[in-house]
Amino acid sequence: MTLPDTGDLSIKNVTKTFGSTTAVDHVNLEVQRGEFLTLLGPSGSGKTTLLMMIAGFEDASSGDIALDGASILNVPAEKRNFGMVFQGYALFPHMTVRRNISYPLDVRKRPKSEIESRVEEMLALVQLEGFGDRLPKQLSGGQQQRVALARALCFAPPVLLLDEPLGALDKKLRIEVQAQLKAIHDRVGTTFLYVTHDQEEALSMSDRIVIMRDGKIEQVGTPNELYEKPRTVFAADFLGKSNFLERSEATYALRPEKIDVAPSGDLQCAVSVTGKIQTISYFGAVQKLMVMLDDGKCLEVDVDIWRNRNAFSVGQVVDLGWTDDAVTKLEG
Template structure:
C-alpha cells in the first residue's frame, strides 16, 4: 500500500458517554460526532476529562454509561487490541533494544504481515516522518523530536483509520514542538486518517485542529473550528482558556474582549465605539507586541496587546491612556457570576 493509497479515516461517535469513579464524575454525558478524516482536538486543563474520554475510546477504561460507535458500530466490550487504533503517547514508548526499523515493523510483525510488505511499509513510514537515513539507529541515538516521529511512524505503520494522540509533544522543547506540529498536520493531510488529539496547549489546538472540543469538569463546554472558538467564545471559561480575554460586565451582561482587539492611545486622543480611560500600571516587552496592564476605575486591570514597532516609546508607566474598541470586538458570553474567569463588574 503506497501513501497515496492509504485508507481514509472513519467516523467516531460518543453518545452520552459518562465515566464515574465512585462518587466522582470524570466525564459527564459527552455527546460528540467526530467526522471521518477529521483532526479533532480535546482541549482542557488537567482534570477536565479529556484523557479519560480518549482512554475509553482506546478501550483502556470502561464506559460507565452511554456508548461509543466507530463507523456506526458500537465498540462496547471490544478489547483494546481488537479496536485496531494507532496510539501515540508523550513518553514515546519505543523499545530501547530495537532499531528504528524494528520499532516501526513491530505492529506489522505481530499481525503476521508478509516480510516484503513489512519492508515496504517501514520504508514508506520512514519517508513519511522524514527519517529515511535513521533505520538502523536505536532510540537512545535520537533526539526527542526524532523519537516522537518514530513513535508516530510505528502507530501509523499498520494503516489504522483512527489515530489517538495523548499529549504527544509535551516532552519536547518549544522549537521542536513547533516543528513536529507542522509535520503532524502535513501527515494528517496526506493520509486522511482520523486524528483525535489530547492537549492542554492552546497553541497546539489552534494550529493543528479542524475542530476543537473545549472541556472542563467532564463536560464539553464548546465545540467548533479554531476560528469559531477564538472569535466567538460562548462562555467565560472558553474565552479565558483558549487565548486571553478581558471580561467587562455592563447592563447585567458579561462581555469578552481579546487584548489584541483594544487600541491604546494617550488620554483624550483615543477614538472608537467604546472607550475607557485608565492608568498604565506596567509595560512588558514581548517581542512583536507590548503587553500593557491598565488599571481602569470600576473594571480593575485590563490587558492590552499592541504592536511593538508602532508603539515603541509612546507609553510610560503611570501614564493616563484611553482604551478603545469597536462594538464587534466584544463578545457576549455566559459565565454565571464570572468568578472562574475573572469577570469584572462595571
C-alpha cells in the same frame, strides 16, 4: 491522498465514574472521518479519560462508543486496531528505528516484503530516511516522537489517538513538530483524535476543538469559531486571554489584541476609556500592558510593537478604545 474508508467515531451519552467521582459526564460527540479533532481542557477536565475509553483501556460506566456505526464497547483494546501515540514515546530501546516502526506489522505477521516497503514509506513520511538503523537513544526528542508516530501509522489504523504527544518537547521543537504533525495528517487522511491542555497547540493544528470542563463539553467548534465567538466565560478565558466587561447585567469578552491604546487625548474610537498603565511586559513582537481604569478595573492590552511606535511607561495615563464588534456577549 484518498481518505481511508473508515474512521467515523460516535460518542453517545458516555459517562465514566470512579467511585463517587464523575470523570466524564454524559458526553456526546461525533468525530468525522479524516478529521483532526482536539480535546482541550485543564487537568481533571476528563479529556484523557475520554480518550482512554475510546482506546479501550477504560470501560465506560454508561453510554456507547461506535466506529463507523458499530459499537466497540465490547471490543478489547488490541482488537480495535487504533493507533496510539503517547507523550513518553514508548519506543523499544533495544530495537532500531526500523524495527520499532515494523513492530505492529511483525505481530500481525504481514509478509516480509510488505513490511519492508511499508517501513520505508513511513520513514519517508516522517522525514527520517537514513535513520532506520539507529537506536532511539541516538535520536533527538522530536525524532523519537516522529518514530512513535510512524509506528502508530504503519498498519493504517482507522483512527489515531494522541495523548499529549508533544508535552516532553521544548517550546521551539514543539512548534516545529506541530507543523510536521499537521502536514502528516493532511497527507495520510487518518482520523486524528488529539488530547492537549496547550491552547496554542490546539489552535494551530485542529480542524475542530472540543473544550472540556469538569467532565462535560463546554463548547465545540473550529479554532476560529471558538476564539472569535466563545459562548461562555470559561471558554473565553481558557482559549486565549480575555478581558471581561459587565454591561446591563450581561458579560462580554474582549480580547487584549482588539484594544487600541494611545497617549491620553490621541485616540478616536467608538468606545473609549481612560486608565493608567500599571505594568509592562515585553515579549519581543508584543508588549503586554496592564491598565487600571478610573473605576478600578484592570484591562490587559496587547500592543503590536512594530505597528505602534508609542513609547509607553508605567504610570502613564492612556486612552483605550475598541469597536462594537470587538466584544462578544457570553452566556454566563
